[in-house]
Amino acid sequence: MPATKEQKAAINLYANILEEIKHRIAAIDIGTTNRIPVPAPFVREFCYLQIRMICELIALGCLVAHGDISATRKSSLQKEWSAETIINAMTDLHPDFFPLATKQQTSGSRVHGVDILHPPIMTKEELLRLYGRCGGILHRGNVRKLLKEQIPIQINYPEITAIAQKFQDLLASHMLVMRGGTTMFLCILRNIENDMRVQIAIVERSEPPKPGEPPLLGD
Numbered sequence: 001m002p003a004t005k006e007q008k009a010a011i012n013l014y015a016n017i018l019e020e021i022k023h024r025i026a027a028i029d030i031g032t033t034n035r036i037p038v039p040a041p042f043v044r045e046f047c048y049l050q051i052r053m054i055c056e057l058i059a060l061g062c063l064v065a066h067g068d069i070s071a072t073r074k075s076s077l078q079k080e081w082s083a084e085t086i087i088n089a090m091t092d093l094h095p096d097f098f099p100l101a102t103k104q105q106t107s108g109s110r111v112h113g114v115d116i117l118h119p120p121i122m123t124k125e126e127l128l129r130l131y132g133r134c135g136g137i138l139h140r141g142n143v144r145k146l147l148k149e150q151i152p153i154q155i156n157y158p159e160i161t162a163i164a165q166k167f168q169d170l171l172a173s174h175m176l177v178m179r180g181g182t183t184m185f186l187c188i189l190r191n192i193e194n195d196m197r198v199q200i201a202i203v204e205r206s207e208p209p210k211p212g213e214p215p216l217l218g219d
Contacts, residue, residue: 003202010067011185015198017061018189021171022198024050024057028164032157040155045138047160052134054167055127059083062090062097065176065185069093083131087124094179098124100215102173102186114175114186116215121170130163177215181208184215 003011030036031047038046063072063086071077071093080086090097101121105113168189176185184203191199209215 006067007202010065011200011202013064014061014185014187015200017057017064018171018187018198021054021057021061021167022189024054025164025167028160032161032164034155044157044160047157047164048134048137051160051163051167052131052138055083055131055134056081058099058127058167058171059086059090062086062099062176066090066094066097066178068183069179084128087128091124096177096181096215097179098127099170099174099176099187101170102175104173104186116175122166175215181215182206 028047028050031043031050034043036043036046060081063077063080066072072090077086077089080089087098101117103115103117105115171187171189173189174187176187178184182205184205186201186203188199190196
């Protein structure tokens with residue numbers, strides 16, 4: 001369906017955020033495959049910095065995409081960078097704001113339905129726990145911690161790889177449901193038919209879903 005001027009602006013900014021996330025996921029892959037010429041402990045810090053930035057970008061993306069909610073345009077939120085603050089504020093405004101991983105039902109090049117993946121790939125609560133953990137890792141700590149701790153030496157990073165894969169699985173094909181449940185953004189992180197670029201479409205339904213009904217059903 002044709003997008004409004006405001007929706008086009010939100011889509012363009014959200015697409016740019018997804019493109020940046022793609023590059024940061026790729027940077028994690030470079031780090032975990034030992035293609036950064038720095039000592040191993042610094043590779044771990046580099047990767048967790050990317051993870052923290054991705055958490056913040058997902059939160060900012062939600063704020064941008066849900067610009068139809070007037071409160072998201074308040075200067076206090078527009079100036080905010082903390083993923084925790086943004087997600088807590090969005091939860092108060094629209095509890096179902098967070099991206100939902102999906103699988104598209106296709107016939108040839110035509111999409112005729114979308115299934116929401118269950119259980120969720122990642123929830124907002126999981127993202128906040130991860131965000132908090134990044135803060136602990138990226139601070140050197142106090143003197144007592146320095147006396148007790150040995151810097152880990154690693155050449156393999158399975159935990160970091162698993163986190164990056166979760167981000168990929170969450171965003172590869174996902175949906176954002178606007179407040180009211182009648183408007184949705186359908187998003188593809190890498191569109192094979194368009195040089196692996198982000199693709200976003202708007203879908204409208206005539207009435208909001210009934211309790212327990214998925215936001216979008218196959219036709």
